[in-house]
Amino acid sequence: MNEKALSVRNLCAGYHGSEVLQDISFSVNAGDYVGICGPNGSGKSTMIKIILQLLAPTSGEVSVLGTPQASFRDWHRIGYLPQGLQFFNPHFPATVDEVIRLGRLSAKKFPRRFNRDDAWAVDRTMEWMGISHIRGAMIGELSGGLRQRVLLARALVNDPALLVMDEPTTALDPETRESFYKLIFEMNREKQCTVLLVTHDTATIGKYASHLLYLDKKVVFYGSFDDFCNSSEMTGFFGEHGQHLVCHRH
Template sequence: MNSVIEIEDLHYRYERETVLKDINISVPEGAFLALVGPNGSGKSTLLKLILGLLRPKQGRIKLFGEPIQQFKAWEKIGYVSQKSNSFNSAFPATVFEVVKSGLTKKTGMFKFIPASKKKDIIQAIASVGMEQYIHRNIGELSGGQQQRVFIARALVSEPKILILDEPTVGVDQHNVQNFYDMLHMLNKEKGITLVLVTHDIGTVTNNVTHVACLNRELHFHGNTDEFEKFNDQEVSSLYGHDVHVLHHEH
């Protein structure tokens, strides 16, 4: 199976502080990868490197087999940041308008978006189960509903990879599993490779295919069944504090 993200011997420093050391990760096409680790473990820095926002100090990153320095097809990668950092929910825009703004990656900021694209916008909204709210103002929605809209905004440009940074922040616990069910559908039915950044190990292991555990160094990278063989004490040693892993029946 082809790898859509390949990271080899990656190191990164901020001035004198080493944030990432000797990272090797391969993400196969169609995977659902959870990138887990404690606060300050380098998860956000690794995301910025994959998205081309930072340049590697040492090591290599390839996207779809191409060195990141030459990669130009950024429309293939969708990104959803934490809701609180990604959008001003008080902005007077409808769900349709917010999702429509995701087309600017393909069309350019000020280029006219043709009417034929309306179908793509509606389809992206439907894929996250928000079609009944299509004309609702974004500020009137719950945190979980807003996050679904931001995912639709990323999906409208038809990415091959969707990267989500702590997507359940602001989603009430009752709706977290519904949210993961939606991500599972996008992964299995639409074939989108998902990279989910989270520290919520207990919930995530029942929903993803692969786990990478990061704490400046890569302590584990493999499929979910292998990760679930770790006991709480072993995972806690990686995190530097007590962590409870929920083991699920598949």
């Protein structure tokens, strides 16, 4: 498979005249699993905003799933799981089933009505995520780990070609976090869904992702984990200890 899931060329972006991303270029093949790392304020979330067209670049070109952004319309082919659970309203009046069904709306034209295919897609996704037994529960009453699983199911219910996640595990305990990572890994392998995952958890991402994008306003490193682990240049940048931490695989 060599279709490009994402292509970024000479991208510059920022806020109110100050540049945050400087001359960024990289491309992601379909089926890759890319961990996006870097220090606080290095532009990781800004990169995600650009990919999702929540922020316009000041210059450069971005193509998503083979289409230049200006003409991209297939939003249902992208699943998005935003940062953290701390902004989640615990009183949101919806059941697990309803939250996941909402994910089907992006693929529909008006009038937006749910049909048998939608019910089938929701059932199948719940089964895959192991959450069928809580389909009638209110989303706000679930534990953080289960709630994040439900929101992941909503992001996956259209079988997206690209799944974008911004620090999805920050509110999870270590055990729940590990099982969440395993789920994403299986999904990437079995469904060939391209994954972009922003995280500070470099020790864990090194176990699962195929590629690493290390940003510090510029691209410090982009390539496969094997290249990263064998790069003496990167030993100089991260120090031997830091590089080994990221390189710790199964």
